[in-house]
Amino acid sequence: MQSKSQRITAKIVPESQRMNVADTHFGIRYPLVVEPMVYQFATQLAPAYKGGYWEFHTLSNGGFLMTPTLDDVFKITADNGYEGTMSAEALGITACLYAYSNLSFGECAFGETCAEHYHWLYEFAMRHSESMAIRGAID
Structure with a gap:
């Protein structure tokens, strides 16, 4: 785990490793639940x-x-009343945060995994150039 002062970076997963990486993070539930x-x-x-x-x-x-x-x-129009605009990247971050949050209330181990992913992504999102829009849409 990184300290709060360290920059969090995102690295694109090569096409050939996509399913292995998704499986490592979420298991069989990735294609069945997370991605959709x-x-x-x-x-x-x-x-x-x-x-x-x-x-x-x-x-x-x-x-x-x-x-x-x-x-x-x-x-963007969120159920919390937020309206604004976002790049496709910020939309992806926001959609992932929504999904991880929603799934974190599920079964024990999988719910805990999704909660961890929510917190890791939230930490990254709050340092993103569109963090105000992302926060507005999720809070």
Whole structure:
């Protein structure tokens, strides 16, 4: 675990390692539960989002992140009343945070895994250039 003063970095997972990395972080529940829920939240938050290829990232603090490979800026409307805009990368961060939070209330070991991933990604997100928009959408 890194100290609070260290920069958290995201590293793109090579295509050939995507499923191994996802399996390492979430096991069989990745393709069955995690991935579809991230896509669902992206669509819910940004109605103009119509799908696309997503990159996988590992975080230097132990976390995992998915981001769409789009150059678009999306209008975001969150259930908490937040409205604003986000890059595709910030949308991916936000959708992952929503999914991890939602899944953290599930079964014991898997719920704990998702809670850990939420906290690791939150730590990364609060240092992101769009942290105010991300925080607005999740709080």
